[in-house]
Amino acid sequence: MHLAPPVDSRTLRTRVLETGLTVVGGGLAGVCAAITAARAGASVVLVQDRPVLGGNASSEVRLWVLGATSHLGNNNRWSREGGLIDELLVENLWRNPEGNPLLFDVLLLEKVRAEPNLTLLLNTAIHEVVKDGEAITAVRGFNAQDSTVYEIRSPLFCDASGDGVVGFLAGAAFRMGAEAKEEFDEGLAPDAAYGELLGHTIYFYSKDAGRPVTFVPPAFALQDITAIPRWKNIKAGDMGSRFWWLEYGGRHDTVHDTEAIKWELWKVVYGVWNHIKNSGQFPEAANLTLEWVGTVPGKRESRRFEGPVILTQRDVVEARTWDDAVAFGGWSLDLHPADGVYSARPGCNQFHARRPYQIPYRCLFSRNIPNLFLAGRIISVSHVAFSSTRVMATCAHGGQAVGMAAARCLREGLRPADLLAAPRMAALQADLLRSGQHLPGLCYRDAEDLVTQGRLTASSTLRLARLEADDGRESLDTPRGQWLPLAVGPVPRITVRIDAPEGGDLRIELRAGTSPDDFTPSVILASTTRRLAPGLDQAVEIDLAFVNDVPRYGLLALFGTPGMAVQTTAQRITGLVSVARKGEKAVSSTGAQVGPPGSGVESFEFWTPSRRPAGRNLALAFQPALNAFAVEQVRDGIDRPTDAVHAWVADPADPAPTLTVAWDTPRTLHRIDLGFDADYDHPLESVLMGHPERMMPFTVATWNLRTADGTLVAEGRDQHLSRVSIILPTPVTTDHLILTCGPTHGGAPASVFLLRAW
Ligand SMILES: Cc1cc2nc3c(=O)[nH]c(=O)nc-3n(C[C@H](O)[C@H](O)[C@H](O)COP(=O)(O)OP(=O)(O)OC[C@H]3O[C@@H](n4cnc5c(N)ncnc54)[C@H](O)[C@@H]3O)c2cc1C
Known part of the structure; x- marks a missing residue:
């Protein structure tokens, strides 16, 4: 004691x-x-x-x-x-x-x-x-x-x-x-009426209790919902991040007034919930109960x-x-x-x-x-x-x-x-x-990377002749396109498959951004218009007669007549993505951004993908085949698509896709880094939203590294991360390092963004 x-x-x-x-x-x-x-x-x-x-x-x-x-x-x-x-x-x-x-x-x-x-x-x-x-x-x-x-x-x-x-x-x-606008020449700098600080927010979660639940609001809850001018935006099922706009405090000292701001936000949150439960406007909320209300405000x-x-x-x-x-x-x-x-x-x-x-x-x-x-x-x-x-x-x-x-x-x-x-x-x-930090415009160069000193070969390399049409169709009432990695030289002839029940004009444009990391397709490289007779499943062959002068991504953009549809494919391939000229409500974009006069903001179109399981590639054929997936890209210092795919992609028919590094004299390896395709295009909202898949369809699920005599150096199962760094417990001396890839999680052909060794 x-x-x-x-x-x-x-x-x-x-x-x-x-x-x-x-x-x-x-x-x-x-x-x-x-x-x-x-x-x-x-x-x-x-x-x-x-x-x-x-x-x-x-x-x-x-x-x-x-x-x-x-x-x-x-x-x-x-x-x-x-x-x-x-x-x-x-x-x-x-x-x-x-x-x-x-x-x-x-x-x-x-x-x-x-x-x-x-x-x-x-x-x-x-x-x-x-x-x-x-x-x-x-x-x-x-x-x-x-x-x-x-x-x-x-x-x-x-x-x-x-x-x-x-x-x-x-x-x-x-x-x-x-x-002030003048200090940094910022057209968007707010005036006093708009205000100078972003406020705090408190979220809540609700859940279905399986039976009717009453709600008695606390005395401090907001009584008059019309004090919130946007109160008509309240939806019974919304919760968490969807209520980002329940914001308060931007006119206060957001450091020292935080406790007072929090009380105001609790007032708002319980007032909103009272409105949902007790206004009579949301019969669908009868079984809903509050599961959680934040006690710590999110500070902006x-x-x-x-x-x-x-x-x-x-x-x-x-x-x-x-x-x-x-x-x-x-x-x-x-x-x-x-x-x-x-x-x-x-x-x-x-x-x-x-x-x-x-x-x-x-x-x-x-x-x-x-x-x-x-x-x-x-x-x-x-x-x-x-x-x-x-x-x-x-x-x-x-x-x-x-x-x-x-x-x-x-x-x-x-x-x-x-x-x-x-x-x-x-x-x-x-x-x-x-370490995997992407820096737009920068490239990793390391003379000590042993892979750069060896001969690099692959068991196969994809030459993309065709993205096979299946039963998918996307309406061309909205313009649609496919980003394609283009090598220097003549752009291949491309065949699209169009359903045009009424016939009409199909305009085709090849567009690009203004630099390697720029996927705003504002530059029209080539265009043509085809008059289609009425009919389904028409193969439209397009020769854009364009000679590409730098490696870059080009957007094959299709502008149809209402009623037309383009055929799509379930095939997924590293470095390919389809887009449509459309907005995404969650980021308050329409199909285009119009910069207000004097705002200093650019006007341009949004060409955005759809989330899987939607967002299928367009069914296309290339003549000659698209040659954009070469093995050299695993050691070119860029580990994601920018101006090129920057990945090796195997032929889908290859039963054991393999990369081999061979050296004239044996090298002693201490560390090996690998990079796989965990789809850098896909946003990974961490809470609430949910995602249809646990692993990306492009990621190689299993792999192994061996020496020429078959000795296992390292292996991976259930691979889902984009990077692996292997520190070898015992250094390995070899004149061959062989990476063998198993299937990918979603049936895409195997691909590798990087292979490095020291
Ligand atoms: C309502 C709202 C919606 C937003 N929407 C999004 C969105 O959709 N997506 C998005 O990515 N971002 C969003 N943001 C922005 C984003 O959340 C913040 O800008 C971001 O969290 C800032 O990161 P941080 O690490 O600097 O600060 P924080 O995430 O705030 O982390 C700072 C940490 O420091 C701790 N700390 C503070 N003082 C001390 C101390 N004295 N001693 C020790 N620890 C201390 C705090 O507890 C806190 O954990 C939103 C913000 C808000 C408020």
């Missing part, structure tokens, strides 16, 4: 931790920064003030993770971010295709716990910073669960806390609110800290390139009226750039605190640019860049700004690319 006699006072227990990198904030930015740094060899402490990880993506808030793929609603093809966030989202799909938020929490906890270099402090709120001169030397936090004060000392810190508690306390330069915007560069609207819209590009974004410029749910204006204003944009490293560290990295929604961007960079996959991708940079700084005894020197920046970018 412990007896504690009276004393004057006591102090809390204090624990001191020494580490290389301290990451404050366990949202996706902080989690990805911490794991990436730990995997790269740094010792890391990750501090999170709440009981689970994920921040706004956790089961406490329940936002679905999105990024450049944007619900498939823009023209950013194959733009899922890559690296660790891809691993997390693809693994979540495998384990949790239904989007259960609790399972996403568990996945993040498991991944953090798996890192031996990483110490996780949950329930610990940082509230104090210790400095020596301009640099931070320690942070202090309190954990009410174990009644302990933690002091974490390190040479480097990363603020990923959303509100920027570390930067704020340390005296880092920051901004809050919106810049507060402080943005200043780095050496502030990214602006023009950088996003024009996709400016940077020597220090380390991440990218692709969500729309997505501003909301500050009055949120009480505004009569549309809940958001989304304007897309025509392609993904780079994010420079200089946005990811403080301009005046020399050892402070920035990650997540607080990075150095203008209010308008923030409206795009703030989404979680983009935050996570920037977090990965910070984690990798921090590990390099620690290895070399450097501070964040020191990595700007050209050779160091190239080395950081190479670290990132090697």
Whole structure:
């Protein structure tokens, strides 16, 4: 028994931790920064003030993770971010295709716990910073669960806390609110009437109880639903992220007024539920009960800290390139009226750039605190640019860049700004690319990669002569198209199969974007119009007589007469996707974006895919066959479709698709990296929405690596991730490395984006 006699006072227990990198904030930015740094060899402490990880993506808030793929609603093809966030989202799909938020929490906890270099402090709120001169030397936090004060000392810190508690306390330069239009020449900069900050939101989940359920609202629930001008948008079955527009607080101090904002949001949420249950307008809600209401508001915007560069609207819209590009974004410029749910204006204003944009490293560290990295929604961007960079996959991708940079700084005894020197920046970018981070416009080159030193052959390579028509048809009342990888030289003659019961004109265009990562098809390379007689199943052969001068994707676009349909195929192939000139309601796009005068936003069409099981390829025949899937692409330094497929694709008839690297003299292998096709085009909303498949149809499900005498080097089963990195427990010396692929999950021919060895 412990007896504690009276004393004057006591102090809390204090624990001191020494580490290389301290990451404050366990949202996706902080989690990805911490794991990436730990995997790269740094010792890391990750501090999170709440009981689970994920921040706004956790089961406490329940936002679905999105990024450049944007619900498939823009023209950013194959733009899922890559690296660790891809691993997390693809693994979540495998384990949790239904989007259960609790399972996403568990996945993040498991991944953090798996890192031996990483110490996780949950329930610990940082509230104090210790400095020596301009640099931070320690942070202090309190954990009410174990009644302990933690002091974490390190040479480097990363603020990923959303509100920027570390930067704020340390005296880092920051901004809050919106810049005037003139400061950065930003046409979308809001005026005072629109307001300067995005507000918080609280979600709720409902479920069918199987019998009628009554609801007695709390006294503080909103009484008059018409106080919400958009109240007619309320639907009985909607919940979670579909109520993103229940937003409030944009006219307040979104840091210090958060508790008051939360009460207002609870008032709104219970008022909305009261309306659903008790207004008599939703008989279909009789059996519905509230299953969960958020207790932690999702925060959109507060402080943005200043780095050496502030990214602006023009950088996003024009996709400016940077020597220090380390991440990218692709969500729309997505501003909301500050009055949120009480505004009569549309809940958001989304304007897309025509392609993904780079994010420079200089946005990811403080301009005046020399050892402070920035990650997540607080990075150095203008209010308008923030409206795009703030989404979680983009935050996570920037977090990965910070984690990798921090590990390099620690290895070399450097501070964040020191990595700007050209050779160091190239080395950081190479670290990132090697780990799977996609950086538009950059390519991985490594003379030490042994695969680049060998002879590379394949058991077969797809030459695509035909995408076989089956019984699928898509109406050409909406223009439709197929993105095709085009080599330099004459474009093949292409045959489409058209049903034209009434006959009429079929216009065919070959279109392209303006650069390798640009899938906004605004450039018409060639066109022709064919007059079709009435009749079904007509083979229309098209000779566009176009000679392609650079490798690129071309959109074969079909504009029919009403009543026409184009035949489709169930065949899926890496690097092929069909699209239609249509909008996607979830990202408030129609079939085209019209940039308002003076907005600085471009006008262009959206040609977007449909989600599987829809989104079938067009049934096409090519003469000569499309030759775009060559084996050399597994070592060309780009690991997804951009200006070419950048993958080897086997012939579908090949019973054992095999890649072989042969060396004149034996090489000793320590590490082998493989990249498979987990469909970078597919957005992976982490919660609520659900997905029809647990693994991507293009991913090779089983594979093995052997030497020439058949010795097994490594193998994979149930492969579902896009990347595998094999560290060989015992180095293997061989003059042949043979990768054999089993079938893919969805019947697509085997494909490989990369094979590297050291
Ligand atoms: C309603 C709403 C809808 C949105 N819709 C989407 C969407 O559909 N898709 C999308 O991708 N993004 C969406 N966003 C944006 C996105 O959620 C945020 O911009 C993103 O979560 C920011 O990531 P972060 O890691 O910087 O911050 P957070 O996710 O907020 O994580 C920060 C973490 O730091 C912790 N923390 C804070 N202070 C401390 C402290 N003192 N000590 C220790 N830990 C601390 C917090 O608890 C939190 O877990 C939406 C945001 C809101 C609010």
